[in-house]
Amino acid sequence: MPFIGPKPADTVLDTTLIEDGTITKSKLATDAKTNITDDGTEGTKVALGTTGQRGSTTGQFRYNSTTNKFEGRNSNGDFVSLEQTPVISSIDDTEVDSAGGGNQTIVITGSGFSTGDVVSFVGTSASFNASTTTIDSSTQITAVAPKSSFLNAQEPYGVKVTTAGGLSGILENQINVDNNPTWSTAAGSLGTVYDSVRSTASLSATATDADSDTIVYSVQSGSLPAGASLNSSTGAITGFSAVGSDTTSSFTLRATANSKTADRAFSIIVKAPVTTAYAYTGSLQTFSVPSGVTSIQAKVWGAAGAGHNEYYSQSGGAGGFGIGTINVTGISSLNIVVGQGGQDRNTGGGVGSSNKLATYGHLVAASTGENGGWGNVAGTGGGLSGIFNGAVTSQSNAIAIAGGGGAAGSVSGEGLSVGQGGYGGGFNQNGGSGGVNSSASHGRPGTTSAGGDNGTVHFTRGSASGYTTANGGALHGGHGNTQTNGSSEGGGGGSGYFGGGAGTHGSGGGTWASGAGGSGYANTSLVSNITAANAGSAGATNSTATSDSNWASGIGVPVAGDNDGGNGRVVIIY
DSSP, X not given: OOOOSSOOOXXXXXXXXXXXXXXXXXXXXXXXXXXOOOOOSSOOOOEEEOGGGOOOSTTOEEEETTTTEEEEEOTTSOEEEEOOOOEEEEESXXXXXXXXXXXXXXXXXXXXXXXXXXXXXXXXXXXXXXXXXXXXXXXXXXXXXXXXXOOGGGOSEEEEEEOTTSOEEEEEEEEEEOOOOEEOSOXXXXXXXXXXXXXXXXXXXXXXXXXXXXXXXXXXXXXXXXXXEEOTTTOEEEOOOOOSSOEEEEEEEEEEETTEEEEEEEEEEEOOOOEEXXXXXXXXXXXXXXXXXXXXXXXXXXXXXXXXXXXXXXXXXXXXXXXXXXXXXXXXXXXXXXXXXXXXXXXXXXXXXXXXXXXXXXXXXXXXXXXXXXXXXXXXXXXXXXXXXXXXXXXXXXXXXXXXXXXXXXXXXXXXXXXXXXXXXOTTOOOOOSSSSOXXXXXXXXXXXXXXXXXXXXXXXXXXXXXXXXXXXXXXXXXXXXXXXXXXXXOOOOOSSBOOOOOOBOSSTTEEOOOOOXXXXXXXXXXXXXXXXXXXXXXXXXXXXXXXXXXXXXXXXXXXXXXXXXXXXXXXXX
């Protein structure tokens, strides 16, 4: 009979085995089913089917059309795939901003990629899997992972592809964690620069970098205030030029850390000089320190003493003058005292006047800008002007004081200039003596450490015990000697840090001596750049004080004759 199908093995068939007319596997020669040889060149085709079409016999070998892999069934009943080891050649992104939020997508190029492969990122001591792995083709994978999973401490990361069968390929040292710098300073105004602090002002905009990379600052757009410069290492902006009017500058700064950048918009206001002047009002006045102001310039004029015209037209002493820069860091407000000019005998200087207490050198009944000591025949001394941090009744609260001038006297027959009032001291200066000679009847000046003595009583109109006298003291001037009949006869001393002594009844019946000036003061722990000036002689005008650009007509100036002295003045510039 002819052969049907493939030719059997080249052995003689035992026809007795097929006499029943059937051919079975057992009837074939043994070597017909073993050691199959395919001499062709195209390849031997094996069984092909899906995963669901797998058989159940150990040793089966097939091609899985679901996984696209050759597989065989082992003795445990598992199908084991015949896999290619994946090879990674490159990735498309080698930097991750871990603080940037969201996910990082990385495209992997290589070969041997297949369904079921998993991508992982391998750090120096820890690793994590991609949240999704998409096999685009056998040569490309798209992997996605949260940016926050990449830690700076674990860089550089390698990229690993692992097959379902456990084979893996890795590309080492591929991904660095490099975050964008983050601004610490909020956008908007960096602050206001007042004129008084232009030379020392420093405003900063700063950023941080999670990778601890060095940050470099630069101006990306706009412009800094005139004269200002940016420190590229610290972000500090310093060196502001003066402006004629308030000026706002807007600009954008860039923080750069390696190749990463962050931009932010800022502005700075530079103020033109602000000048606040305080005149005598008879009431306490207050200066509120603006936010951002750490120093102010203060100009202080003490008040002049009253003049007198009994025998000669005499002038009181000029008020002292001082300029200084006050450190107001940590100070929210300052109390301002402005001295009243000395009152002549017709406007409050006499003992019978209702103004006697108000014009006495003490700070009585909350009166501020008080005068120095009072007299009867002669007038009162000038009041101090000053700046206090706290109650104005305490020397310990004083920051800066310009002393008031003493009141003029009148000395019959002894010459015009003998009765001139002593001048007030500028910052940390003593006051001046009354008169131009050493007559014992003239008041003695207040110093920076003690009040001035009153003059010596030479003529008593009877018993010396019938007279009382007053020296200058802390924040007040002395008043003229007083007879038991109520007559107060010398010129009053000027007020100051320590007040000047009053003049007394002198050596003759027509002698009423002049008062001395009070001292000035500046707390050098708070006040710097001090300029101090006084008139230099009794009855003279303080030319330095009157030539200052912030002086106003009559301020601190004595007037000859029965006239009030010029009031004081305080000017604050910032």
